[in-house]
Amino acid sequence: xxxxxxxSDTRKRSPPRKAVGSELAxxxxxxxxxxxxxxxxxxxxxxxxxxSKGDLPQRVQLLDAR
Numbered sequence: 001x002x003x004x005x006x007x008s009d010t011r012k013r014s015p016p017r018k019a020v021g022s023e024l025a026x027x028x029x030x031x032x033x034x035x036x037x038x039x040x041x042x043x044x045x046x047x048x049x050x051x052s053k054g055d056l057p058q059r060v061q062l063l064d065a066r
Contacts, residue, residue, distance in 0.1 A: 017050035021057050032058040039064075 024032065036043065039062060050056035 017046070018055035021050065021055050025057055030058055031061065032056075033061045033063060035063045 034047065044062060047056065047060055047062070051060060
């Protein structure tokens with residue numbers, strides 16, 4: 001899972017959702033919880049779009065830190 005670890009130079013860039021979804025699926029992971037403390041509307045929309053396109057096939061739960 002080291003390949004999924006965030007890098008310090010990618011703080012504001014979105015991870016490659018299709019690659020993440022594929023790797024998680026290969027590992028048998030079906031649910032995912034995102035606990036990003038400052039996830040904004042654009043981030044939520046990006047995750048929703050990836051799910052609807054099938055790039056992120058996992059069930060995703062988003063936690064709101066506000």
